[in-house]
Amino acid sequence: MIGVLALQGDTREHLHAVADLDAIGRPVRRADELDDLDGLIIPGGESTTISKLAVEFGLLEPLRKRIAGGLPVYGSCAGMIMLASSILDGRADQVPFGGIDMTVRRNAFGRQVDSFEGTVDISGIDGGAFHAVFIRAPWVEEVGDAVEVLGRVKDGPAAGRIVAVRQEHLLATSFHPELTGDLRVHRYFVEMVREAGQTTEG
Template sequence: MTAPVIGVLALQGDVREHVAALAAAGADARPVRRPSELDAVDGLVIPGGESTTISKLADIFEMREPIDKRIADGMPVYGSCAGMIMLATEVLDGRPDQRGFAGIEMTVRRNAFGRQVDSFEAPVEIAGVPGEPFHAVFIRAPWVERVGAAVQVIGKVTGGPAAERIVAVRQGNLLATSFHPELTGDLRVHAYFVELVRAA
């Protein structure tokens, strides 16, 4: 079976880590920073990083309209942490000048779990990802405060002060988590996305 070609938006953030995890999960993974490179992929990952910086660089590298068009055409996209913010239709506590790709009908709160020093790890059960709860790493992470009717909530924090906060969602071919699976060595979320791309 041919490996799906999955790009990682390589403007800022955890690019190498996502490329490595996708490759280990069976994808032909490559960094993407130009429209011509986007044309060659079957799916895209928007990595964790700094959402306002990614927003600015998407304009500088002329990637915003091509990504918007591919999302509208049904290309699978997975956003982690800052990538979740970039896929949201509404962002609370964001900068007024930051713009995302607005693919998933949800409201996210930027840096909801606190600053860098408040980073933490917690178990998250993810619908569609078999096995034990995912050991999730949260770094200046958002959470989801509201979802639209078309959005599936597929993961919530299961314990601690953040219990029941929504941290993983899916809307059609779009997937988002507020945590960083690329930092854990657990490939299940990446494998889930690879299969989503393959099915599309």
């Protein structure tokens, strides 16, 4: 059972990707809906709005607890920001869920008009470079020792910038794989969830 946080953002596209991989997905809006999840996706959208609504819906602390307890979580774009331990250029009242020891710069690639598409090689994902869609996207300024850098922008003025990371049970990308029809990132996450379940059962 993989939940998709449905406070704001492109929830439907992630649910479709999960279903296409023969996993069960469902939207999550309340704290009690976290209880029986095997994994969670935090979608792209507006990170400040997601932060505000998480507080209003009583989800902030329950989510932090599940993340700290080992729940596999994947965050795309705004979801990456919400999983960061530190946010640059965020609002003063913006509070992340945390979990990944990284500093993320919000809207690093520019505003909506500066959105673009590019190629990213992602470690652990076969099939060649990933066609990535960046929409008001963040990038990772720095990571802690426990964080594995999975992908960087290949070309253009942002070449070399970190855009995909993993720390144990947590995965984050600054781009939107749910908008491309390429299921490889979601498949990678679903396998993370299944492996975590096998470890728990073992």
